[in-house]
Amino acid sequence: MKKIQVLGMSCAKCKVLATNAETAAKALGIEYELAKVTEINQIQSFGVMLTPRVGGGRYGVVRRQGLECRRDRKAHQVKPARNRRGNRNMKKDIWLVAALASVWLLAAIATDATNAPPPAAGTKPALPKLVDLGAGKCIPCRMMVPILEDLKKNYANKFRVEFIDVWKNPDAGKPYKINLIPTQIFYAANGKELFRHEGFFGKDDILAKWKELGVDLSTTK
Numbered sequence: 001m002k003k004i005q006v007l008g009m010s011c012a013k014c015k016v017l018a019t020n021a022e023t024a025a026k027a028l029g030i031e032y033e034l035a036k037v038t039e040i041n042q043i044q045s046f047g048v049m050l051t052p053r054v055g056g057g058r059y060g061v062v063r064r065q066g067l068e069c070r071r072d073r074k075a076h077q078v079k080p081a082r083n084r085r086g087n088r089n090m091k092k093d094i095w096l097v098a099a100l101a102s103v104w105l106l107a108a109i110a111t112d113a114t115n116a117p118p119p120a121a122g123t124k125p126a127l128p129k130l131v132d133l134g135a136g137k138c139i140p141c142r143m144m145v146p147i148l149e150d151l152k153k154n155y156a157n158k159f160r161v162e163f164i165d166v167w168k169n170p171d172a173g174k175p176y177k178i179n180l181i182p183t184q185i186f187y188a189a190n191g192k193e194l195f196r197h198e199g200f201f202g203k204d205d206i207l208a209k210w211k212e213l214g215v216d217l218s219t220t221k
Helices: 012-027 041-043 084-107 139-152 170-176 205-214
Strands: 004-009 032-037 053-054 061-063 067-069 131-132 162-163 183-187 193-200
Touching: 012 032, 012 053, 032 170, 131 139, 131 170, 139 162, 139 205, 162 170, 183 205
Parallel strands: 004 032, 131 162
Antiparallel strands: 004 053, 053 061, 061 067, 131 183, 183 193
16 A cells, blocks of 8 residues: 655645545555645655645655655665566556656646736835745745845835735735745836745845846845
8 A cells, every 4th residue: 555645734735735646546546545744843854845745655755846755865766676566566656656746736837927916006115026925834934934024124125025824815825826835926116027936045045036137235224
């Protein structure tokens, strides 16, 4: 029996991913046990910085950019069984992980990023804007909190910073059509989307991206 592990904090996407994983396993005719990993420490032990994620068989954890094996970190380092039955089991595991990866990628397909809404018009002077979409219980989202506060305090005259908790307020996050949390979206002063990043994004990386996008950060507040 194969073990499928869904890593996440019971968010809506986590529930959808669990359902899709079960569908993929059933379609392959594989006996499976579904386990939901919701504890922060357990999720961290997988080396995962984005949720939801799913693991299948003995050979790895599905991530958005492909399969990264937990043991040897390289797919070619996984040693096959020495007998035919073992080889068949290994193939089933690999097919299961591949199927789960396909399900995850299909579920993550979003409309063109340029369709995301521009920042709401306000009375403040027009400035570039950084929108961070995350959630209070998401590990990398929590790591973003002090960074966002620092940017708000020290770069208030250069760009605005907004945080949207998509778990507490899912309707506010839907128009942005994000795949994962946290996601950071960079907007020009005129509201045009310039760039988006998925996952944890450090302060230095954020400032470097603003400079790359032509924002002068030489004089801060």
